[in-house]
Amino acid sequence: MKKPSSIQKPDGKLLVLLPGLGAVSTTFIAGCMLVRRGLSKPIGSMTQLGTIRLGKRTDNRIPKIRDLVPLAGLDELEFASWDLFDENAYESAVNAKVLEPRDLEPIKEELESVRPFKAAFYPEYVKRLDGRHAKTASSKADMVEQLRADIRGALEAKGCTRAVAVWCGSTEIYIEPGPVHQSVEAFEKGLANDDPAISNSMLYAWACLKEGVPFANGAPNLTVDFPAAEELAKRTSAPTAGKDFKTGQTLMKTILAPGFKARMLGLSGWFSTNILGNRDGEVLDDPESFKTKEVSKLGVLEHILQPEVYPDLYGDVYHKVRINYYPPRGDAKEGWDNIDLTGWLGYPMQIKVDFLCRDSILAAPIVLDLAILLDLAKRAGFGGVQEWLSFFFKSPQTAAGLYPEHDLFIQSMKLKNTLRWMVGEDLITHLGNEYYD
Numbered sequence: 001m002k003k004p005s006s007i008q009k010p011d012g013k014l015l016v017l018l019p020g021l022g023a024v025s026t027t028f029i030a031g032c033m034l035v036r037r038g039l040s041k042p043i044g045s046m047t048q049l050g051t052i053r054l055g056k057r058t059d060n061r062i063p064k065i066r067d068l069v070p071l072a073g074l075d076e077l078e079f080a081s082w083d084l085f086d087e088n089a090y091e092s093a094v095n096a097k098v099l100e101p102r103d104l105e106p107i108k109e110e111l112e113s114v115r116p117f118k119a120a121f122y123p124e125y126v127k128r129l130d131g132r133h134a135k136t137a138s139s140k141a142d143m144v145e146q147l148r149a150d151i152r153g154a155l156e157a158k159g160c161t162r163a164v165a166v167w168c169g170s171t172e173i174y175i176e177p178g179p180v181h182q183s184v185e186a187f188e189k190g191l192a193n194d195d196p197a198i199s200n201s202m203l204y205a206w207a208c209l210k211e212g213v214p215f216a217n218g219a220p221n222l223t224v225d226f227p228a229a230e231e232l233a234k235r236t237s238a239p240t241a242g243k244d245f246k247t248g249q250t251l252m253k254t255i256l257a258p259g260f261k262a263r264m265l266g267l268s269g270w271f272s273t274n275i276l277g278n279r280d281g282e283v284l285d286d287p288e289s290f291k292t293k294e295v296s297k298l299g300v301l302e303h304i305l306q307p308e309v310y311p312d313l314y315g316d317v318y319h320k321v322r323i324n325y326y327p328p329r330g331d332a333k334e335g336w337d338n339i340d341l342t343g344w345l346g347y348p349m350q351i352k353v354d355f356l357c358r359d360s361i362l363a364a365p366i367v368l369d370l371a372i373l374l375d376l377a378k379r380a381g382f383g384g385v386q387e388w389l390s391f392f393f394k395s396p397q398t399a400a401g402l403y404p405e406h407d408l409f410i411q412s413m414k415l416k417n418t419l420r421w422m423v424g425e426d427l428i429t430h431l432g433n434e435y436y437d
C-alpha cells in the first residue's frame, strides 16, 4: 500500500450494499437506524466508540478514531440488498427473531423501505435454501451485468456518491481455487461459459469490483479470495477484505490462545461445539456448507500457536470443531469449549468456556465497521486485499504467499497503526523514551 498524500473527504451519502438480507443484515440496518435516532447505542463498533492513542503517553492525546480519520457518518448511510426471499427488511428482521418488537416497531416504516433486489442464485451452491425471488439470466456473465445494473440503479435512486458491499449471504459449499480463478481473463471466460467453479457470491464480488466498489466477505466462501479477484480489485482500485466475521467462539479462541502462548503454556486438545437454530445454522447443517465453515474455523489455532516453532508445546494438538443445528435456540447460539492445557513438567489442566452469545448481535457492528473502513480505504486510494482489517475476520485474507495473522491483539495493533500511518502520525511501538536517550 502506498501512503496516501491526501484522503478524499466523505462527501455525500454512502450506499451499503448487502447481498443477503437475513439475520445479520437486518440487525445491522436496524441498529444503524436506532442509533441515529438516538434510541440505542452502537456497542461493539470500533468506528463509533473506539479511541486511538497518539504520540507519547504523557501527551494525553486520545481522540476517537472517527475524529482522527475522515469517516462516513451514520446519518450518511443508505442501504440496498439482494435476497432470494422477497421479504423487506422489517419482515425479515421479524422472522430472524434477533431484535425485540420494542426495537423494531419505532423504525418499522424505515425498515420496510429496504426491499431486496432479486438474487443471483444458482441453488447448487447452497443446498438447504429454496427461494423464489431470483433473477433469470442467459449466462453467469449476464448475471454479473444485471447485478452491476442494480448497483448503478441503487446509487442513483438513493442519491449516493459511492458504495461499499458486505456479503451477508448464506455460506456456500466448499470450493477450492481452480484454473478459472487464476486471472481476470480466465474468470471472464468462465462467466461466459457458466463454469461450475464460479459460485453465487463470486458473481456479486465480481460485479462490485467491476464497478470499483469495495467488497468485504462475511462468510467463509471463496467469494473474493482468489488471484483473479485480487487482480481486478487492483485494476479498479477497489479494496477487498475477508473472510468470515470473527464473532463468537473464534473471537474467544483468538483472545485466549495468544495468552496461553505468551505464557508458554502447552496445549494437548481444544474441543469446540456449538448449538444454534437460525437459518445460518440450518444451512450449516448441510455437510458441504459446514466443510467451508470448518476449514475457516480450524486454521486459527495452527497459525497462532506455530507448532513448528514450539513442537514441545503445540506439536500434537487435537483440535475439533462441531456445529449442531438446534432450532429451539434460534439466533442465541451457545458455544462450548473444552481446552486441555499443559503446565510445568507436563501436568494437565482444563479450562471450560461456555459462551451464551448472540450471533447477529456480535456480527452487526462488524458489518458497520467494515463498511465504514472500506470506504475510508477507497478514498485513501487503496486497492486489493486490506490485511489491516484482519481484526474482523475468522480467516483473514492475505496477499499471495503470506500467512494470515489471527492473534486479536496483533490485529488490533496493526489496524490502529495503519490508521496512524495514513494520517502521518507516529506508529506506537510501546518503547518508552528511555530507549531513545
Ligand SMILES: NC(=O)c1ccc[n+]([C@@H]2O[C@H](COP(=O)([O-])OP(=O)(O)OC[C@H]3O[C@@H](n4cnc5c(N)ncnc54)[C@H](O)[C@@H]3O)[C@@H](O)[C@H]2O)c1
Pocket: 019, 020, 021, 022, 023, 024, 025, 082, 083, 084, 085, 096, 119, 120, 121, 122, 126, 129, 131, 167, 168, 169, 170, 171, 172, 200, 201, 218, 219, 220, 244, 245, 246, 247, 248, 278, 279, 280, 283, 358, 359, 360, 362, 363
Ligand atoms: N452471525 C454471525 O455471527 C456470523 C459469523 C460469521 C459469519 N457469518 C456468516 O454471515 C452470513 C449471514 O448470516 P445470517 O445469520 O444473516 O444468515 P441468514 O441465513 O439469516 O441470512 C442469509 C441470507 O442470505 C440469503 N442468500 C443466500 N444466497 C443468496 C444469494 N445468492 N443472493 C442473495 N441472497 C442470498 C438467504 O436467503 C438469507 O436470507 C452467513 O454466511 C454466516 O455464515 C455469520
